[in-house]
Amino acid sequence: MVFIVSVILWVVLGTVALIVLYVIVVFNSLIMLKNRVENAWSQIDVQLKRRYDLIPNLINTVKGYMKHEKGTLTELTKMRSQLISGPMSQKAKASDAVSNALKSLFAVAENYPKLQASENFKMLQEELSGTESKIAYARQFYNDNVMSLNNKIQQFPSSIIANMLKFPQKEFFKADQGERKAVKVEF
Amino acid sequence: MATLYEHISWNKRKSIFLIVIFFIIIGFLGYSFGIYFGDIFIGIGIAIVLSTIMTLIGLYSGDRMILSMSHAAEADRKKYPHLVNTVEGLAIAAGIPAPKIYVIDDSAINAFATGRDPKHASVTVTTGAIERLKRDELEGVLAHELSHIRNYDIRMMMLVVILVGIVALLSDMFLRSMFYGRGRRDSKGRGGAVLILIGLVFAILSPIIAQLIKLAVSRQREYLADADGALLCRNPDSLANALQKIKNDKEPLVEAANKATAHLFIENPLRTFGGKMNSFFATHPDINDRIKRLRNF
Secondary structure, three states: OHHHHHHHHHHHHHHHHHHHHHHHHHHHHHHHHHHHHHHHHHHHHHHHHHHHHHHHHHHHHHHOOOHHHHHHHHHHHHHHHHHHOOOHHHHHHHHHHHHHHHHHHHHHHOOOHHHHHOHHHHHHHHHHHHHHHHHHHHHHHHHHHHHHHHHHHHOOOHHHHHHHOOOOOOOOOOOOHHHHHHOOOOO | OHHHHHHHHHHHHHHHHHHHHHHHHHHHHHHHHHHHHOOHHHHHHHHHHHHHHHHHHHHHHHHHHHHHHOOEEEOOOOOOHHHHHHHHHHHHHHOOOOOEEEEEOOOOOOEEEEEEEOOEEEEEEEHHHHHHOOHHHHHHHHHHHHHHHHOOHHHHHHHHHHHHHHHHHHHHHHHHHHHHOOOOOOOOHHHHHHHHHHHHHHHHHHHHHHHHHHHHHHHHHHHHHHHHHHHHHOOHHHHHHHHHHHHHOOOOOOOOOOOOOHHHEOOOOOOOOOOOOOHHHOOOOOHHHHHHHHHOO
């Protein structure tokens, strides 16, 4: 009798210990994934800031050559300010808008041979398109990490622990499809 | 993502397994050495101590030796802005620190990555790759190289090269001292003679075994880096196109490459076209097969 009781006791204790251990493991991996997401987000932020800093230089360089495109440039300046402020979805939207505006700007610049020949412009164009692709890469990295975190939060059985500890899911870095259309740059 | 992190830890474990295998081979070499000279433990001891020191030196300065052997110069951001930006971007996507970037002045299209971990890594491309590949093709090639870095292939390949070198060196030392040296061959009698014979056979075979291990590891890593690279730049066709260009190239030889560094490159820089190379002795998988796999993604 005593023997059976002690066996049951040990089984219960063992199970509890295993559960505690499992909770710790899941908790730690959730923390790790969350930190990874936050680090990935800061990578996007760095690149958005970089682009924010480059745009005034571009505008100054281009201004002298592109007399007829004043409207475009003010539009670009306006959207630029949204790159580093507001919630993530707004930043994503502004980022896409700026990308489109820059694309059009560089397309229009083809009509200005003197501008094309300017060393300064060439350098800025290279830097901005480099930053552009870095934003895309940072975004890819961020969204990959968000997916891992959200999977962990949603999948059973780690979902139980995530819900208990109220781990929030992260949102993907993307602009709403409908809204993206609304910001259109006219040349 | 999960599978990727699994790949990395798998690779780290395999590196350890590889070191163990090589140290067993090295131990045996030391053992044969020891039999021949009369004391097994001194033989094994010398072999192990020597290899450990050489492995550590190789791990910490191997990348610099490889870079200088290949006549690679550090890439200037002003001169190659697109290259630098692409590497930095891919490093962000891969979640690793941006590696150092080097350029080899050679018209052939090729590239390699080396280092001991992602924090101490570098990618090198030929000027041929920069000038003759389209932007997205260069990106595919660089994505392949960055996958090598992220997956710790660079460390694995560095280790393999060092260990193959040590095995070759030890076996060479053994064979030389046997033919020219003044060993104590009198002490053992007939049993000793048989042991020495086994040692001799082992000394001759071990460099070949080591070489085959190196080639097998190298080929396997290439397929994985192709797949991971395609995932990284989200465009398998860009790497496939780049490989196609290398395949059709009339002068694919990188002058500064040699047998010791050939396995590092994205495609064998010493390859001669025409007859199909025996795949068992190749540093790289068949390029047609690699292109086919990428096209099927």
